[in-house]
Amino acid sequence: MSDSSRDTAAGAGWGSTERGAYQQLMPRRTEQLSWVDPRTLWPARNGVLASLFGDPTSRTRGRWVEQRTAAGAPPDKVVRHDAPDRFSFMVVGDTGEGDDPQYAVVPGFLKVGQDTQFTVLASDVIYPVGSTDDYGPKFFRPYRDYQAPIYAIPGNHDWYEDLEGFMRVFCDAPPLAPPPAPRRLSRAWWRSLLWHRPGTADAQLFAEARQLRSAPAQQAVQPGPYWAIDAGPVRIIGIDTGLLGTVDAEQGRWLREVSRTDTPKILVTGSPLYVDAEHHPCRIEGGGTVDEIVRDPDHHYVAVIGGDIHNYQRYPVTVDGRTIQYVVAGGGGAFMHSTHTMPRVSVAGVTEKDFRCYPLRGDSLAFYSRLYGRRLRMRRFFTLTEDQATAVVSKRLGVPPTRARVRDTPVTLRTRLVASLLGAGGRPDRTSRLRLPVRKAYTRLFSPGSATYSPPFFKCFLRLDVSPESVRLRCFSATGNLAQELDPPVEDEVVIPLR
Numbered sequence: 001m002s003d004s005s006r007d008t009a010a011g012a013g014w015g016s017t018e019r020g021a022y023q024q025l026m027p028r029r030t031e032q033l034s035w036v037d038p039r040t041l042w043p044a045r046n047g048v049l050a051s052l053f054g055d056p057t058s059r060t061r062g063r064w065v066e067q068r069t070a071a072g073a074p075p076d077k078v079v080r081h082d083a084p085d086r087f088s089f090m091v092v093g094d095t096g097e098g099d100d101p102q103y104a105v106v107p108g109f110l111k112v113g114q115d116t117q118f119t120v121l122a123s124d125v126i127y128p129v130g131s132t133d134d135y136g137p138k139f140f141r142p143y144r145d146y147q148a149p150i151y152a153i154p155g156n157h158d159w160y161e162d163l164e165g166f167m168r169v170f171c172d173a174p175p176l177a178p179p180p181a182p183r184r185l186s187r188a189w190w191r192s193l194l195w196h197r198p199g200t201a202d203a204q205l206f207a208e209a210r211q212l213r214s215a216p217a218q219q220a221v222q223p224g225p226y227w228a229i230d231a232g233p234v235r236i237i238g239i240d241t242g243l244l245g246t247v248d249a250e251q252g253r254w255l256r257e258v259s260r261t262d263t264p265k266i267l268v269t270g271s272p273l274y275v276d277a278e279h280h281p282c283r284i285e286g287g288g289t290v291d292e293i294v295r296d297p298d299h300h301y302v303a304v305i306g307g308d309i310h311n312y313q314r315y316p317v318t319v320d321g322r323t324i325q326y327v328v329a330g331g332g333g334a335f336m337h338s339t340h341t342m343p344r345v346s347v348a349g350v351t352e353k354d355f356r357c358y359p360l361r362g363d364s365l366a367f368y369s370r371l372y373g374r375r376l377r378m379r380r381f382f383t384l385t386e387d388q389a390t391a392v393v394s395k396r397l398g399v400p401p402t403r404a405r406v407r408d409t410p411v412t413l414r415t416r417l418v419a420s421l422l423g424a425g426g427r428p429d430r431t432s433r434l435r436l437p438v439r440k441a442y443t444r445l446f447s448p449g450s451a452t453y454s455p456p457f458f459k460c461f462l463r464l465d466v467s468p469e470s471v472r473l474r475c476f477s478a479t480g481n482l483a484q485e486l487d488p489p490v491e492d493e494v495v496i497p498l499r
């Protein structure tokens with residue numbers, strides 16, 4: 001097995017000059033998204049409108065579910081998958097930008113996942129707005145050689161066109177009839193004036209794209225945007241958290257109902273419940289939270305996997321004497337969210353000793369230092385080597401560096417200043433007022449427009465091996481370099497008991 005980023009800097013993809021063969025899978029022309037471009041921002045306005053004028057997602061989701069039930073989908077929304085007692089499946093989150101980082105994941109994903117029963121896409125299948133016409137280069141083409149079904153849960157970007165593309169692809173659903181006109185001058189009326197609605201899809205383009213995954217072994221039809229899969233000894237439950245990261249009342253009732261079995265369960269959600277050293281229990285309309293359902297010992301949850309945040313994190317949380325693994329797995333293709341801005345982890349009894357993330361914080365800081373050096377044309381000042389970045393993050397957090405050779409790397413005044421400007425360790429200091437946008441503001445304004453198209457990309461995907469006794473969860477990396485493409489490194493591994 002090849003070195004991981006926890007072993008060596010080369011295992012993280014630094015210093016390699018041989019790019020992987022993933023570019024041979026890409027179309028000749030690819031879209032490079034920029035979230036500072038008005039042509040991207042304007043169609044993606046629905047999230048802002050929902051937060052200002054009320055979120056119509058619950059009503060729209062209800063109409064989709066009614067349509068699928070009327071078409072014959074099982075009322076309990078449970079898929080009975082013909083899987084043996086020992087089987088494997090893949091999870092990939094936040095995939096669909098259709099550019100180098102997404103396609104760089106594909107060779108390793110195909111290699112590791114060649115004998116798996118199915119894959120689950122966790123959140124944001126298609127960027128920027130979930131358009132039906134984007135499914136060709138951003139879903140059907142990259143996964144055309146994966147010879148098993150793919151299920152999905154939508155993210156907020158898939159909802160920017162009222163989930164129409166998602167429902168057509170994964171649920172074989174026709175478009176919804178237009179909703180009733182809102183009362184004049186109401187909040188819904190003002191929202192409707194600006195609401196982005198799906199355009200007319202190119203039927204021929206879609207038919208051609210669908211042929212790329214037309215083999216019988218690749219087919220699956222979901223009962224709706226949220227569902228459960230009974231496979232072997234586990235039940236996998238996928239929930240739809242819509243535009244604003246909440247669950248509607250009807251879906252909440254369904255989630256409680258499908259959780260009331262003795263079968264061990266894994267939840268897949270578009271909004272992670274633990275992320276960036278914080279707890280986000282996910283509100284259910286009408287009362288309660290998703291995490292209350294997960295923590296109930298009668299429901300037998302062993303893991304929660306969430307997308308939305310574009311990296312990997314794992315929090316082993318002890319609840320009433322048992323451990324639930326809370327995982328963030330959104331590194332499947334979209335631009336990278338930083339990990340170096342997280343504070344020292346201390347949440348729900350989880351400490352730095354128990355916590356895992358990818359990319360490592362030092363690699364994240366090195367990545368962003370290069371990015372800012374390039375954008376601000378100040379490479380000599382901003383650029384930190386991976387060893388310098390790891391050393392300063394280790395010092396700011398007060399934890400030993402993961403890679404042993406870093407311990408002798410000096411931390412200079414320039415290194416400390418760059419780390420502070422880029423928010424390393426999430427710790428305020430005397431330069432906080434000068435801190436550059438890296439996490440929240442950067443995410444919204446600059447980071448998606450700054451995606452690098454040269455390795456290392458720090459992408460990842462999961463493989464889960466299920467047996468009657470346990471689930472073995474492994475996080476594999478995809479850097480875009482040939483070495484990691486041929487032999488994807490394991491960045492994290494945990495065995496989860498089922499009994």
